[in-house]
Amino acid sequence: MTRQNRLLAALGPEERDALLSLMTDVALPQGLELSQPLSPIDHCYFPRTGIISTVVVSPTGKQAEIGIIGREGMSPSSAILGTDSNPFRTVMQVDGHGLRIRREDFQRQVEARPALRAVMLRWVQAFSCQVAFTALSQAVDHVDERLARWILMCHDRVDGDRLALTHEFLAVMLAVRRASVTNALHVLEGNGFIYSQRGIVVIRNRAALEAFAANSYGESEREYARLFPS
Template structure:
């Protein structure tokens, strides 16, 4: 494998050897839809870079993000739980690469290999914790704190201080309109935590962002570290 996916790299050697022949390395371009609500899940994806977004869509077409994933995880988590479809829209928001495997084949391998299934179940627990934390944050934190949280989460997954994040993506992440995104970006810039230009955010002060986000950030990250080891190189 050219780059590591954290879950794949954590597998026992024999489990990885059984999985590898079925993994197809692919590009994951921005706006690629990995799964759609109610449709049968054909493939499961293990990114090695880039950011995927899991979005819940209302019957009227309104949408908001409940979680992100990158090289630390896989999608959809519902497949790990035995579901053949996913109630969410999963789309790549930042270009990347990774591996895909037929869901039916992954089902077979999980049934044969309990250590593989246990590892992926721990990921499903972590992703559920992230979704729950997002719901709490949307209810109790300011837009500015929520933006700081999402910038930190993207920073964790991209491995660099320069991030291509469009206003459209940020508005879905924050469940607010674009003018509110612009205002929140100006606040973080004013605090000298980031630079913002066009569709690019540059992190200036990681520790300052964490302090600004307060308790909006860290719960699901700590759960990942507890169950799977800390994936954040920082």
């Protein structure tokens, strides 16, 4: 079970068993809200399958995704740093299953076990790197490249080549109009990288999609691999 979450798998047996004794296996359906901005954190989540989206929300309600989390990590990383709230919205983007632990229990374990804390702080570094490169991509990359990067990141976190994604959800994640998502999907599909139909994206040529994404994809992935070698 723990091998399906790479962050738990990176722990020593004593630290992993201590967390597992406090965890519950839960379903994580698409659209499930895991936390709201500045609201108290009740639980921390370690996905085994599925994808969590971390979204920043403006005072006027505008939203943009800043990071995604699958079986390589946990959410929210702010709990590792000892806080009791999260400044971001976290929601299940792709449904799955995972392990849930009460935030207070998790923080007590992190405080009491230096080896656990060291691994979790490496995850904070890895996720912070992803957020930084998302900000860079949003600033300098064309929407076609940003969509390619995002599809690749989702593909990294699921089994198989099919992604259940609606245009509306993609528009929120990329902070663009729905029409821009449709146009970008047409570009990727026209190049033979993907196949798209209502609510589904199928990867057809992963290598070509990576080449198209160019510099927008890969740096945060390399940082994760450095921090958590196989």
